Amino acid sequence: MQFDTPATTNPIDNLKVVGQPIPRIDGQLKTTGRAMYAYEWHDPKVPYAYGYPVGAAIAKGRIKSMDVSAAKKAPGVLAVVTALEVGKLKKGKYNTANLFGGQEIQHYHQAIAVVVAETFEQARAAAALINVDYAEDKGSFDLKVAMETAVKPETGEPDSAVGDFDGAFKAAPVVLDQSYTTPDQSHSMMEPHASIAVWDGDKLTLWTSSQMIDWWRSDLATTLDIDKEKIHLMSPFIGGGFGGKLFLRADALLAAFGAKAAKRPVKVALPRPFVVNNTTHRPATIQRIRIGAERDGKITAIAHESWSGDLPGGGPETAVMQTRLLYGGENRMTAMRLATLDLPEGNAMRAPGEAPGLMALEIAIDEIAEKVGIDPIQFRIVNDTQVDPEKPERRFSHRDLVGCLKLGAARFGWTGRGRPGSKREGDWLIGTGVAAAFRNNLVLPSGARVRLDSEGVVTVETDMTDIGTGSYTIIAQTAAEMMGVTIDKVGVHLGDSRFPVSAGSGGQFGANSATSGVYAACVKLREGIAQKLGFNSEDVVFENGTVRFGNRSIALAEAAGPDGLVGEDTMKWGDLTKTHQQSTFGAHFVEVGVDAATGETRIRRMLAVCAAGRILNPVTARSQVIGAMTMGAGAALSEELAIDTRRGFFVNHDLAGYEVPVHADIPHQEVIFMDETDPMSSPMKAKGVGELGLCGVAAAIANAIYNATGVRVRHYPITLDKLIGGLPDIA
Ligand code: MOS
Numbered sequence: 207m208q209f210d211t212p213a214t215t216n217p218i219d220n221l222k223v224v225g226q227p228i229p230r231i232d233g234q235l236k237t238t239g240r241a242m243y244a245y246e247w248h249d250p251k252v253p254y255a256y257g258y259p260v261g262a263a264i265a266k267g268r269i270k271s272m273d274v275s276a277a278k279k280a281p282g283v284l285a286v287v288t289a290l291e292v293g294k295l296k297k298g299k300y301n302t303a304n305l306f307g308g309q310e311i312q313h314y315h316q317a318i319a320v321v322v323a324e325t326f327e328q329a330r331a332a333a334a335l336i337n338v339d340y341a342e343d344k345g346s347f348d349l350k351v352a353m354e355t356a357v358k359p360e361t362g363e364p365d366s367a368v369g370d371f372d373g374a375f376k377a378a379p380v381v382l383d384q385s386y387t388t389p390d391q392s393h394s395m396m397e398p399h400a401s402i403a404v405w406d407g408d409k410l411t412l413w414t415s416s417q418m419i420d421w422w423r424s425d426l427a428t429t430l431d432i433d434k435e436k437i438h439l440m441s442p443f444i445g446g447g448f449g450g451k452l453f454l455r456a457d458a459l460l461a462a463f464g465a466k467a468a469k470r471p472v473k474v475a476l477p478r479p480f481v482v483n484n485t486t487h488r489p490a491t492i493q494r495i496r497i498g499a500e501r502d503g504k505i506t507a508i509a510h511e512s513w514s515g516d517l518p519g520g521g522p523e524t525a526v527m528q529t530r531l532l533y534g535g536e537n538r539m540t541a542m543r544l545a546t547l548d549l550p551e552g553n554a555m556r557a558p559g560e561a562p563g564l565m566a567l568e569i570a571i572d573e574i575a576e577k578v579g580i581d582p583i584q585f586r587i588v589n590d591t592q593v594d595p596e597k598p599e600r601r602f603s604h605r606d607l608v609g610c611l612k613l614g615a616a617r618f619g620w621t622g623r624g625r626p627g628s629k630r631e632g633d634w635l636i637g638t639g640v641a642a643a644f645r646n647n648l649v650l651p652s653g654a655r656v657r658l659d660s661e662g663v664v665t666v667e668t669d670m671t672d673i674g675t676g677s678y679t680i681i682a683q684t685a686a687e688m689m690g691v692t693i694d695k696v697g698v699h700l701g702d703s704r705f706p707v708s709a710g711s712g713g714q715f716g717a718n719s720a721t722s723g724v725y726a727a728c729v730k731l732r733e734g735i736a737q738k739l740g741f742n743s744e745d746v747v748f749e750n751g752t753v754r755f756g757n758r759s760i761a762l763a764e765a766a767g768p769d770g771l772v773g774e775d776t777m778k779w780g781d782l783t784k785t786h787q788q789s790t791f792g793a794h795f796v797e798v799g800v801d802a803a804t805g806e807t808r809i810r811r812m813l814a815v816c817a818a819g820r821i822l823n824p825v826t827a828r829s830q831v832i833g834a835m836t837m838g839a840g841a842a843l844s845e846e847l848a849i850d851t852r853r854g855f856f857v858n859h860d861l862a863g864y865e866v867p868v869h870a871d872i873p874h875q876e877v878i879f880m881d882e883t884d885p886m887s888s889p890m891k892a893k894g895v896g897e898l899g900l901c902g903v904a905a906a907i908a909n910a911i912y913n914a915t916g917v918r919v920r921h922y923p924i925t926l927d928k929l930i931g932g933l934p935d936i937a
Pocket residue numbers: 417447448449450452554555556557558711712713714
């Protein structure tokens with residue numbers, strides 16, 4: 207099915223199942239430990255062996271030689287496979303760095319060997335016996351230094367300009383020119399990357415933890431140089447990804463090579479430090495923002511420049527993208543510059559671009575509003591736009607930033623907000639802050655197969671993944687709505703490369719794209735049923751487990767017949783994303799207390815108001831948003847990968863040194879979804895929400911801290927050392 211005209215009324219609009227607050231259908235499996243994650247697949251008849259990775263101890267250079275003799279003789283060792291033996295492998299389409307193979311070292315903890323043994327402990331002990339001789343090259347590890355030689359990236363649209371920014375900025379009566387920094391961040395998902403590889407002749411079965419089954423399968427085929435059809439990939443349950451599992455990773459390759467060498471099924475999980483230094487991270491940014499405004503608050507000039515770094519061949523952190531779309535203003539420019547860094551690969555982490563971009567932009571907006579002398583909510587309302595400010599002929603498909611700000615202000619209790627540093631409760635300085643949320647709504651082609659059996663049970667198969675988001679549940683809801691059955695009559699099977707290729711989980715495109723694919727497959731199945739019964743499919747009604755045409759009504763089980771029926775299709779997308787700008791909007795409100803003596807910040811309450819099209823399931827969507835808000839609290843207050851700039855690696859490579867908050871750190875979180883639909887987005891009229899929930903959160907916290915203390919911190923994370931010197935004297 208091709209979606210190329212705005213959605214009209216369709217069976218989803220019945221909202222008997224879709225839109226209902228249904229608890230996740232895989233919840234019981236998860237809470238009782240029966241959901242099998244990658245490393246847990248276990249068949250008692252299979253003699254699994256265990257692989258332990260060896261990572262490069264330098265950041266840049268070459269392996270001169272490796273001595274594996276002691277490791278090979280160690281107890282229980284079945285095989286040792288080194289990068290030198292494997293030789294340089296072809297690189298997958300989605301990988302920047304070499305994951306394994308060859309002499310060249312591109313970053314610290316790049317995989318250079320896997321040791322396979324009877325037990326995990328034996329493999330780990332033997333891995334420590336490998337001696338490596340390196341030729342080390344000087345690397346570039348410091349963005350502040352490397353930005354001097356940063357270049358315009360070759361791909362994407364690094365620059366944009368409209369009108370005369372310089373002239374308008376000079377002429378503006380109120381101006382802001384500030385720099386902001388965001389640090390390298392780690393996805394820190396709970397489940398580390400893990401794979402089990404089983405070879406049967408030249409056929410490979412791989413249980414793994416992947417957000418994108420088909421991307422992984424294609425890249426694995428390229429890297430192993432085997433036919434894609436020979437690889438069966440499964441990833442039915444995933445303990446978080448946040449972008450860190452979008453692209454094929456070393457655990458899959460090491461398991462595949464280890465299993466081949468040991469002639470045994472092999473399990474490989476990346477130890478936590480490898481998750482940080484072997485896989486990807488969100489790159490640090492240095493951002494400069496200039497805004498010129500009239501005295502009434504209207505922006506006349508806005509510029510956003512961002513510098514970030516990556517390995518050669520990598521790309522920029524696209525931190526300026528939201529600034530092209532979020533506020534009006536006739537004269538504008540954005541630019542991204544890319545420095546070469548020999549740190550581990552920088553890549554997508556939840557809301558890549560917008561998340562760090564809004565960390566800067568939404569402080570800048572708070573600052574310019576204060577300079578103009580108007581309330582920051584009013585400032586954002588004054589500068590709202592219903593058209594793409596760079597291409598005014600393009601309208602937003604649906605945009606309700608103003609509604610989010612107004613409703614949020616009323617619900618949060620925005621009026622009565624004091625001047626910076628003016629509110630005190632005992633030792634605590636109290637402040638509130640606001641920021642806009644913005645994230646583009648992307649769509650990807652998505653396929654599904656839907657079966658109806660002789661019991662009237664509907665079964666969905668798609669290679670879509672559920673990374674903890676609720677995919678199983680919203681897909682079941684979609685199929686139930688389309689086929690007119692209750693949700694307990696629907697089974698959902700995900701994360702298997704034998705199923706139709708879906709959008710996968712990423713970029714907050716998963717929910718809308720994948721349910722649209724299921725919608726398309728259900729339309730096919732409905733047509734098949736109608737045709738079989740000799741009904742005109744246009745006028746057929748599916749409800750209460752029956753298919754009805756005029757006054758004839760037949761149970762679905764009967765309609766299916768003994769052999770059942772199948773519908774399969776892929777949702778493809780026409781030009782509506784080109785003719786209209788599709789984005790999601792929101793507003794974040796935060797109240798903090800800052801200890802007047804120590805500078806310790808405590809978040810007291812948070813509110814998010816989201817305008818993200820139809821909400822397919824308010825329970826799972828809310829969980830996405832409160833999780834994202836918590837992640838934003840980490841970005842604001844604690845998360846930072848500390849770089850050893852001499853050796854070129856992230857030092858705090860575990861969950862003890864890299865601090866992420868949990869829900870218990872925030873006593874009160876509230877989420878409100880605007881009651882809206884976006885017919886331009888899909889037949890579901892839904893959009894993404896999982897990344898929107900993160901966008902702007904950190905800035906709202908920074909702005910609340912400023913309101914509490916009068917200290918403006920522009921360099922994340924806002925740790926107490928950055929506050930303490932500026933706190934008002936305590937009496
Ligand atoms: Mo998301 S960073 O595309 O998983």
